[in-house]
Amino acid sequence: MDFRKKSIVIIPLIVIALIAFFSFSLYDSPSKVVKNYINHDYVSNHEIINSSVVNQFLEFNKNNNLPEPIINIKTVNRSANQSQVIVNFEIFTYDTNNNLKQIYSGSLLFSLIHTKGRWEIKSIDVIKDIRE
Numbered sequence: 001m002d003f004r005k006k007s008i009v010i011i012p013l014i015v016i017a018l019i020a021f022f023s024f025s026l027y028d029s030p031s032k033v034v035k036n037y038i039n040h041d042y043v044s045n046h047e048i049i050n051s052s053v054v055n056q057f058l059e060f061n062k063n064n065n066l067p068e069p070i071i072n073i074k075t076v077n078r079s080a081n082q083s084q085v086i087v088n089f090e091i092f093t094y095d096t097n098n099n100l101k102q103i104y105s106g107s108l109l110f111s112l113i114h115t116k117g118r119w120e121i122k123s124i125d126v127i128k129d130i131r132e
Contacts, residue, residue, distance in 0.1 A: 030083035030112045031073045033119045037110075038071065038087065053124060057089050057106055060130045066091050066104065069130075081114040089130055106130025 038054060061069055069089040077084040091104040107127035112119045 029075070030078065030085050030110075030119050031075050033112060033121065034085045034087060034110045035073055037121060038073075053126060054108065057108065057130050060089070060104070060106075061091055064104075066093060069104075083112045083114070083119065085110040085112065086127065091130075102132055104130060104132050 038058070057069075061067060069091045072088040072090070073085060074088075075083060075085050087108045087110065089104075089106045089108075092100060093102045093104075095101045106129055109125045109127050111122045111125070113122050114120075
């Protein structure tokens, strides 16, 4: 086989391998693990860490008769085997004229470690308790 025929076979294989690698990386990203934890999806026994704090943030709106929170997830620090993800909770209330009345917000910091080919939550810390 000459070089041209080899390249026709090798280049598509490399492209497929790269696509598979990046797809898996996005599927198992730290922010995805945190999102699943918050949504109570795919939570292993090892990840039942500080769930009362997360539940306090998630139930704040129900306990105070407020609208559903807007949840923003952002990876702020990542290395090959450690990551930190900040989760911001925001609730906006409006008066009868549709003017912004109050803003409630709070933030959690999730620290994750990469072990055995997957990301696991190591700790959850309150950066700012949810309040007005």
